Amino acid sequence: MGISVPLQRRAGSGAPFSHAALVYAVPCVLALLALPFLSFRPNRIVSGEGVQVWDVAEGWGLVGTAALFVLAGATVLAGRQAARALLGFLGVALAMAVAGAGAKDLMADAPQFARVSLGGGFWLSCAFFALAAADALMRLDLRPLVRLAVAGFVAAALAAALASGWFDSLSLMQEYRANADTFAAAFRGHLILVGGSLLPALAIGLPLGWLCHVSSRARAVAVPILNILQTTPSIAMFGLLMIPLAALVAAIPELRRFGIAGIGVTPALIALTLYSLLPVVANTMAGFRAVPVETREAGRAMGMTRWTLLRQVELPLAAPVILTGVRIVVVQNIGLAAVAALIGGGGFGTLVFRGMGQTAMDLVLLGTLPIIAMAIVATILFDAAIDTMQRRRP
Amino acid sequence: MRRGRLIGLAVALALFLALALQPGLFTPLLSLLVEPGTPLVYTRQSLIALAVWHIAVVASAEAVAVIVAVALGILVTREKGAEFMTLARMTSNLGQTFPPIAVLAMTVPLVGFGFQPTFIALAAYGLLPVFENTVAGLRGVPATTLEAARGMGMSKRAILMQVELPLAAPVILAGIRISTIINIGTATIGSTVGAKGLGEVIIAGLQAGNAAYVLQGAMLVALMAVCFDLAFRSLERRAFA
Structure with missing residues (x-):
């Protein structure tokens, strides 16, 4: 982490x-x-x-x-x-x-x-x-x-x-044939959990990372909080999020229409988003910090506005480090999403826990192997993208 | 900063002990979460016993992980072991892509349910951060320092024990901290394969739809993680000084 x-x-x-x-x-x-x-x-x-x-x-x-x-x-x-x-x-x-x-x-x-x-x-x-x-x-x-x-x-x-x-x-393939529908649903669910938590994490994490880079006060507040979030074990986080959400739904029943509930996908998505923030924020900060002072000054001397400087100089230079943070988050969430099944969040964890419940180890494997495969595929894709970016650099 | 950390540690530890030893104190809070009449405090096992089990499984796995990982880290940073660097790096990178739950799930078919799969999964998973940090710490020792030590006529062994390891200690400790924190969380999942620990309380709560159980289990695990995190961080600070 x-x-x-x-x-x-x-x-x-x-x-x-x-x-x-x-x-x-x-x-x-x-x-x-x-x-x-x-x-x-x-x-x-x-x-x-x-x-x-x-x-x-x-x-x-x-x-x-x-x-x-x-x-x-x-x-x-x-x-x-x-x-x-x-x-x-x-x-x-x-x-x-x-x-x-x-x-x-x-x-x-x-x-x-x-x-x-x-x-x-x-x-x-x-x-x-x-x-x-x-x-x-x-x-x-x-x-x-x-x-x-x-x-x-x-x-x-x-x-x-x-x-x-x-x-x-x-037996592994027999389990697959017996659970083909569940398998497809679990795959969709897993993608939804990983993708659905990545977008808000980026929407919050990237600006927050930039803010922490420019303001030491923001850094002093945000980083310790994110550290504690990261420290909270996943089951505990999923469990703790159920409670306020259940209370919220009880207070405003209309929310149920939007699929918000104490158990299920919503608390899982929120938990995964929270876990994603620290790596995104930390790597965004590290990426910006690595931009050489001379480069920034040269840009400013050319009369670039702060916004142009950010968009045309700093962001492109920081991109590989930021993307490394995104890779960490995606790989981490592919694993964590498996635990979401415990609170009805779907994903391949459904198969893993069902298999453990039935002591059917091949069913556990049927849930585990695709998780590992997804993590490896994500690593390969992101590494290739990061590598391409770095090679393009003079 | 240091004082803040110590106060934080004291508060977290006090809350943890209060919740583990006297859960009754928290019933007014817990009763807000559930319908009247549902049990509030987990009683199938005493919370403190579960907490001790939890710490025991994490600590025993961590001990094995640290010994193996530091030894491997030293090995690949020696001249003779340099050849194994790529290999160790790659295995360690690959290992990171294995989600903890997957490691756990794959150990069960080999050794059955209970303490062992959790122990093995935790030890294996705990290796990686310690190894990575041992390598990073040992590599971070300035070449000039090593040169000076060699110039003083120190043997390779003395350089390792008296120069390299002490200088790398904070980074290695940080690795042990990260690995311990991850494992406190992973041990919770271990309860799904029958290991004793605080995960039992959370999972019982999730199964019975009892938010009070979930909250006390989750609070205990989270507080335990925070306590260890803060304690390790102050140790790291001390190792720097």
């Missing part, structure tokens, strides 16, 4: 990362050896028995295991970062393919309510392959547009894979 500076550009190094690559490859192999790849359960809520990766589906298991080990080793030995990235992505794809095939095989002659879930071996090996790929991409130091293209390609490949039906025997 708090202020963050934009990512520093690192010089791209083409050198192999020998030792560092081992940090991905070794745990990846260990996870595959030690942890079950899939788990077979008699029904949806009981814990099941693990299936090791070499035991899954006739043929797939042994060949798949060997290929995964080879890929893990290759990421260490690869001479070029691009090759390493490709190998990492191949590793993820192969692990997914093996899991899909294994699930299909296990479910072929299973009783009606049986389920096949993904195990720790699958998740960890996928995570380490993905990390190896991400690490390699980062060291390649790609241009923002190329980075977006790579991300778009990976997303498209993932979507195509999920749509292909290869994974339909997995």
Whole structure:
């Protein structure tokens, strides 16, 4: 939380990362050896028995295991970062393919309510392959547009894979099919919470940040208050906001017509907006403060008015830092919005908490994975935008 | 500024203790929130016991997080560990994008409900701010200072223990503060997976539509966070001096 500076550009190094690559490859192999790849359960809520990766589906298991080990080793030995990235992505794809095939095989002659879930071996090996790929991409130091293209390609490949039906025997996909409507509503709800809190946060935070930049008195009042707001735990904030809103609605019942209520979307949006203020204000202040005094004076000497100076000089120079604040807020709110479900605010938290209530872990995952995906997508998009802005600068 | 902070801390702490030990004092306030006849004070567990549990789970997770994060931070800022810098940075950045509730939800399938998932999630999530700040603090030590220490013939170990760590201490402490505050909040969510703590009161209130429960739980958690925040901030000040 708090202020963050934009990512520093690192010089791209083409050198192999020998030792560092081992940090991905070794745990990846260990996870595959030690942890079950899939788990077979008699029904949806009981814990099941693990299936090791070499035991899954006739043929797939042994060949798949060997290929995964080879890929893990290759990421260490690869001479070029691009090759390493490709190998990492191949590793993820192969692990997914093996899991899909294994699930299909296990479910072929299973009783009606049986389920096949993904195990720790699958998740960890996928995570380490993905990390190896991400690490390699980062060291390649790609241009923002190329980075977006790579991300778009990976997303498209993932979507195509999920749509292909290869994974339909997995419990996760069964949960999706059973909850497709809720899933769509949760996605909409989540977007509404994140987007709906961002706009007011910017409308209040940007002017407030500028005010705090020019007036030390405003800063002395606003910053401690925002600090306390940021300190309040999310559940507490959601809970506390219910009370005045419920009282307000009780006093003025007409408000109900506009969808304002003690529980639901309204308190969630207000809470998320309040949480967004500190990062926006802090980064706006930091952005303006970083504008060199000489630049400002040069502008003034050219006869610029205060407004022109702000619009044409200060704001463009402060923009990357301000945008970093916006990125922090969006990523933070994507996570916090999940908690909103506790007060009926909707979003993917609905699936998470319903899953916890039913001890159906795949339903929890169905709610959790899109949250993480959204956070990663937001990070990639914002980083590309911030990077573009910084590169444009002389 | 310092005096203001101490007064703030005293007030917050007094309110916290009063609410945790003598919730009865607050019934006139709480009765304004709910229909007459609804229970006002959470009685399934004593509030102070829940508060102690809450602090215990946060503190134990934080201890693990701090030890691991500071060790890693030292490792990647040494010459030999420099290679792991990109890796550590990236993992840490990625970790920040994981919402706490997601970390919590994903630990449950591995270890079951109760204390453990909360402990693991808090420890994992608490690592990141401490690590980031340890690296930032150690990197912020001026090169000239290090040069001077080397010139005095100090060993690498002595430089680390007597120069670098003391100079980085305020920044590291700030990291521990941020991570503790986040974790006090996250531990509240831990109650949804069966960990004992103050979240229990809030969630019971949300489920029963009892605003009095929600308010006392939320107040206790918020006050606890404010107390720790202020206490850490005065410690940071002291570490500067």
